Amino acid sequence: MDLKDLYRDVIIDHNRSPRNFGRLEPADAHAEGVNPLCGDRLDVYVALEGERLRDVRFEGKGCAISVAAASLMTEALKGRTRADAQRYFEEVHSLLTLPGFAPSFDLGKLAALSGVREFPARVKCASLCWHTLNAALAHQRQPVSTE
Amino acid sequence: MSTPARQTRAAPVAFDVERVRADFPILARQINGRTLAYLDNAASAQRPRAVIEAEARYYEQMHANVHRGVHTLSQEATAAFEAVRERVRGFIDAASTREVIFTRGTTESINLVAQSYARPRLEPGDEILISWLEHHSNIVPWQLVCEQTGAQLKVAPIDERGEIRFDQFERLLSARTRLVALAHVSNSLGTIVPVEQFIAAAHARGVPVLLDGAQAVPHIPVDVRALDADFYAFSAHKMYGPTGVGVLYGRESLLEAMPPWQGGGDMILSVRFEKTTFNALPHKFEAGTPNIAGVVGFGAAIDYLQGLGLERVAACEHELLEYATARLAAIPGLRLIGTARRKSALVSFVLEGVHPHDLGTILDAEGIAIRTGHHCAMPVMEFYGVPATARASLAFYNTRAEIDRLAAGIQHAREVFG
Secondary structure, eight states: OOHHHHSOHHHHHHHHSOTTBSOOSSOSEEEEEEETTTTEEEEEEEEEETTEEEEEEEEEEOOHHHHHHHHHHHHHHTTOBHHHHHHHHHHHHHHHHSTTOOOSSOOGGGGGGGGGGGOGGGHHHHHHHHHHHHHHHHTTTSOOOOO | OOOOOSOOOSOOOOOOHHHHHHTOGGGGOEETTEEOEEOBTTTOOOOOHHHHHHHHHHHHHTOOOTTTOSSHHHHHHHHHHHHHHHHHHHHHTOSOGGGEEEESSHHHHHHHIIIIIIHHHOOTTOEEEEETTOOGGGTHHHHHHHHHHTOEEEEEOBOTTSOBOHHHHHHHOOTTEEEEEEESBOTTTOBBOOHHHHHHHHHHTTOOEEEEOTTTTTTSOOOHHHHTOSEEEEESGGGTSOTTOEEEEEOHHHHHHSOOSSOSTTSEEEEOSSOEEEOOTTGGGOOSOOOHHHHHHHHHHHHHHHHHOHHHHHHHHHHHHHHHHHHHHTSTTEEEEOOOSSBOSEEEEEETTBOHHHHHHHHHTTTEEOEEEOTTOHHHHHHHTOSOEEEEEOOTTOOHHHHHHHHHHHHHHHHHHO
16 A cells, blocks of 8 residues: 555645636536535536536535546546546546456546555545536436535 | 532552553554554544453353343353443442443433433423534434424534533523433543533523533543433443443433333333333343343453553543644644643644545554544534544553654645645
């Protein structure tokens, strides 16, 4: 177990200066994600253009892993399709949980999250944003919560 | 404002911490290549060998069900089990073993009082008064019973130090207050509540008081009669005993008048389909086969603590607290959360620029175990405007060297995120 593997430079950087941080109004899809056990909380907003995620933003409070993971997610998905988002979700999920998992396509900076799997207690930090995005996309036709 | 602290006596003879540590096999464990520094005692303390061996010996030589058989083993098991009830009685100075009920833990003890004492008495508009300091286990059982009865939950606020505001508490004690439920020691901040004062105010209005003593009993001498508590709940696992065992102390007259909570074996005298007669105290509240081995181990934990002496434990831990507080307060960017005038040996804090979970992971990599999160006290976190804190909670077997390692680890975390 090596801390440097968890807190890679790209994670530290995205925690310190999260990309696409802040509310998106109006949003076509929005969901709030909470890790009740640790109190991490974030909102994911998506602006859609047909099948494409024109903009993805997030806002919230949490540990470095949860903030960096959300920042990396928004960067990776901006401009991609819903189908892409699903592929990324599955790939990142495997990356976070399966020992020795080799991604089937280039995940770019998201690959920096592979160190998380050595820290089982932290996997939920890295996956919170992805589950929140899924929830947002699944419920996009419902009115956006005003919380 | 607060009641005077227990008279400071001549400093008790300090014990040899290395000898004490040798009693706890787990403290020799290596975690990530370093000797474990266990600073999460408020979540659950560790067990001395005497407790582990008492449980093993019970299973190897004595196990049978209690209160049931005429055979030798059952009688021995019953004797061992009931002997611990007497040890608990002595430990907290209850008037009688009829007032000592074994439960699964503090949470179950509080739920028992909520469902068996409060629920049948509460009318719509009645009130239960708690404080802002409470652990979720001293909030949620009352919310449930309020929902069931139409009663209301009132919450006495705390101040910046993390002390319950007595003036506000008194104001909230109303003609409709039916029960007061307070932490004796706060699990998230370490505040030692001057409960005598709160109990006196409640009793002046005829309101009984339940104390959540989970964080008090392992660290300070507790005398339920001197406190004049009506109910007192605590857990074995926070006082170096097994998990899954706890105690509800209750004033006999109150327990006598309460209906059973759970039904089953052991809590009855006779069962006929038309009418069941319930067993006498304390068995009326102990349905089903209890955690016999756990209770036997609990007895060994009490013996161990009494062997050390609670006064000595408290003095030793207070010294560690002062050292830890000074050491951590000197770290730039570190904010202590909870600075009550009387505190148990627990330091809650946040570190600028480093989330508590990241700190927890970095410390763990160095073999240091602390708790990070909301400590099952989300209202306390909300009060201080933080989503979570890091908490180092100390026991008599901790050392200054471990606190030094903690301080160095925090510095390291600052560098990682610097």
